[in-house]
Amino acid sequence: MNLFKRIRIFFNLRSDLEQEQAIIEEITRGVSFRGANLWVLIVAIFIASLGLNVNSTAVIIGAMLISPLMGPIIGMGLAVGINDLELLKRALKNFSVATLISVLTAMLYFLISPLEEAQSELLARTTPTIYDVLIAFFGGAAGIIALSTRGRGGNVIPGVAIATALMPPLCTAGYGLATGQLTFFFGAFYLFFINTVFISLATIIGVRLMGFRHHEVLAPDRAKRAHHILTLIIVATTLPALLMTADIIRTSIFENNLRRFIAAELAQSGTQILSSGRDATTKELRIVAIGRAITDDQQQAATARMEQYGLGGYQLSVIQGGASDSLLSLSSQLAQHTYTQEREKQKLLELSSDNASLTQRLEAYTRCEALATELRPELAVLFPAVHSLSLSRAVEVQRDTTATLHFVMAAFALEEGARWSAEDARRFEAWLKTRLSGDSVVLLPRTKVFSSMKAH
Known part of the structure; x- marks a missing residue:
């Protein structure tokens, strides 16, 4: 037995394959989106949206694990692989319904969510690259192998669901619609389309290779x-991802070249490079440095060697000395101004709160004086036996408890010789409570003589 045959034995899948009809029936059952499957999808979308909203990777992974979206996608690949037109129609229909419901559910969540800022987990789903194409393809390959072997591949299917990440792009697309940011919608939906196409493609190739x-x-x-x-x-799906990947790679190479250029040509003892960047419009490299000055000769020599670092076509602009100090000063002033504004705002809020509290306390004390004036005409008609009435707020403390009692003390004096029964006292107290809007009232009778003395 030659080496090639020995290797083939190790990689042979046929001994582990389930019966073909059983595999097809298993995948076909996963295509349907009705009843429980549909509700599980809606719940998974809400969970994934919450995870994206609060930037929780664990919550997003949980949503991907319970999502049933993989079913119709693998079903489409199987249908194309075995030329089953009816299964393809069913899978496309269920896939379209599931996608529409997912996007609408996510949009509904983000419309009512108070958190509108796009977090890093959400932003990561808006710029797909060729690497997402490869992840989807190899994830789909793992999925069809797992579904076709005895035991259904253990933990492979959940792993594929996490790796290919079908749920987060749909939730991000819903976020884009809810917030009116179409770049988010198209970027995320393109990532979802990549996953769909290449999981299906891997399934097509898998079922055909397995005969x-x-x-x-x-x-x-x-x-x-x-x-x-x-x-x-396949070409239409891959091409934009290739272009995005090429742009990312170009940017990464440029930034790496810029770091090497700064380290080799501009870095020196006593000089600190604060920041570096480029202006693609003016073709200018801006370097901000502090400390020991980079001389004009050093700058000219560095400019002459920019071509060696792949930075040809750019002009070097070094901001240092007074200019860099001005930038630092401006930055510091801006930070200080912002801090001062925040402190003043906090103080204003505290003063406003104190003012409201003092106003409330003042109203409580002046209320009795204003109310006493209002009660004078009613007192003369309803209780002619009462010669005078004084109202004041009182606080009572007790020796054996820390509780305090707040009430209105009503001191009154009767006319000489006036008749005043217990019923009159009860009606008088009830009238005062009504006019004082339910405050506790304590009546304090006093003599007319004391009242006259106080008046003098």
Whole structure:
């Protein structure tokens, strides 16, 4: 037995494969989106949206684990792989319904959520690259292998759900619609489309390599047209991701070259480079430095060697000395001004709170004086036996408890010889409580003589 045959034995899947019909039935059951599956999807979308909103990776992973979105995607790949047109129609229909419900559910959540700021977990789903294409393809390959082998591959399917991350892009698309940020919507939905296409593509290749029987044999012209459509979808899906990846790589290379240039040509003892950056419009490299000055000769020599670092076409602009000090001073002043504004705002809030409290306490004390004046005409009509009435707020403390009692003390004096029964006292107290809007009232009778003395 030669080496190639020995290697083939290790990589042979046929001994582990389930019966073909059992695999197809298992995948077909996962295509349906009704009843429990639909409710689980809605709940998973809410959980994923919460995770994105509060920037919690653990919550997002939990939502991906319970999401049933993988079913119709693998179903579409299986349908194309075995030429089952009816299964493809069912899978497309359920996939479309699931996608629409997911986006609408996420949009509803973000419309009512008080947290509107886009967190890092959400932003990470708006700029797909070729690496997302590769993750989706290899994740789909792992998924179809797991579904086709005995025991259903253990933890492979949950792992595929996490790696390919179908839920977060749909939630981010819903966020984009809810906040009116279409760049978020299109970027996230493009990532979801990448995952869908390449999971399905891996499934197509998998079932064909494993020799699944075709449900129907397509005519040569139909087979050729289907092949062209599939190729067009793959190319159209991959091309934008390639362009985005190329841009990211170019930016990364440029930043690495800039760091190497600064370290080799401008760094020196006693000089600290505060910041560096480029202006793509003016083709200018801006370096902000403090400490020991970078001389004009050093700058000219560094400029002459910029081509060696892939920075050709850019002009070097070094901001240092007074200019850098001015920038630092301006930055410090801005920070101090911001801090001062915050402190003044806090003080204003405290003063406003104190003013409201003092106003409330003042009203409580002056209320009795104003009310006593209002009660004079009523007192003469309802209780002519009462010669005078004084009202004041009182606080009572007790020796054996820390509780304090607040009440209105009503001191009154009767006319000489006036008749005053217990019923009169009861009606007088009830009238005072009504006019004092339910405050506790303590009546304090006093003599007219004392009242006259106080008046003098």
